[in-house]
Amino acid sequence: MTRTRRRRLMLVGGLFVGLAAATALALTAFSENILYFYQPSEIVGGQAPTHTRFRIGGLVETGSVERNNDDLLVRFTLADCEASVPVQFRGTLPDLFREGQGIVAYGQLNESGQFVADEVLAKHDENYMSPDVAEAMKDASGTSCMPSNMQAQR
């Protein structure tokens, strides 16, 4: 390798390493802002903003869904392993909305600690299987309190 090539290699490598370090620092600094949603335990723990709109992500607790007969109001609780937050929403829900399903809701906490959502999105997980396999797996093992797709590693 000639001297000019070695110099260029150092230059390109140095540029790359420098930029990678800068990006890593910037992403770590802004990490909170890149989070798409807060989890129920974070909201109960007071980490979520109280006066602005934000997103909450969790599982729809089994047996918690209540619908009104005369309008589109739906109440349910979103939970993770440690805490749960009551949510109310008026509107049409996505196809995948069901009990036990991962949901991301966008809205604001009201005075009584209820989360008033004006948008509800379903979050599907990384598991794909046919209905009979899903049925077989249900017999084999109980479901965990939180599927892996709702837990960000931090």
Place this chain on the structure above:
Amino acid sequence: MVETHYASTQFTIYLQRNGVGVLAKSAFMLWLHRFGSLPYFYRVSRPIALALAVPGVLLAAYGVYGGLVNAPVDYQQGDAFRILYIHVPSAWLSLFGYTSMAIAGAVALVWRLKLAEIFVVAAAPVGASFTFLALVTGSIWGKPMWGTWWVWDARLTSELILLFLYLGVIALHNAIESPRSAARACALLSVVGVINVPIIHFSVEWWNTLHQGPTVTRFGRPAMEMAMLWPLLCAALGFTLMFGWLTLWNMRVQLLRRERRSRWVKKVFSDA
């Protein structure tokens, strides 16, 4: 033959510089120089491209058909999950394409290898197309499953940035008149932009995102049934071969365009 002459001259110079003791190394260098010779590349790239195209198209067709028709329905998403047989291979190639461009870009910057410069320029529109396809199919999937066409979560946003990086490489190439400086600028942008690739890949693990986590590259319990996974792997391999084919073909086009004033290109067309 021009290229044989070029190669043998290179070889002689090499031996004069380094002596016979490094013959094994110089045999490799000879091959490298020979492959780096543009007329030689132009000649051999045609059968190589065709050898990639035929199995690529067949495998992709087999995988997509197997996914769209034969694979079982998903227990939660029903038939809508089948769009992943287009979405996942496209997304994989959007990352693979940019990474390969960055490697070629680094080679082009350090060793000034013309073919590496041409690769960066030629792969950009192919990679951009796959990125666009991944974004569009993801959006079509998102509407029924999530309930929205688009969200600004870390995965979707970083993938959109990748599309802009591809478009940036294409625009840079078109904006700079001198082919050498244009290629060098494109190479630099490829190397710089590749930082986005691991961010895209790990975004679903580092942050809470609406996009689900990795299925295929996950360790431990397989997150996908074999009957569903098999067509997906075929489609991914087929798409990858097609990427090689299209990029190689575009390299030939770029090469002719760039060397249009050289003797060997004129000879190619006078013979034809």
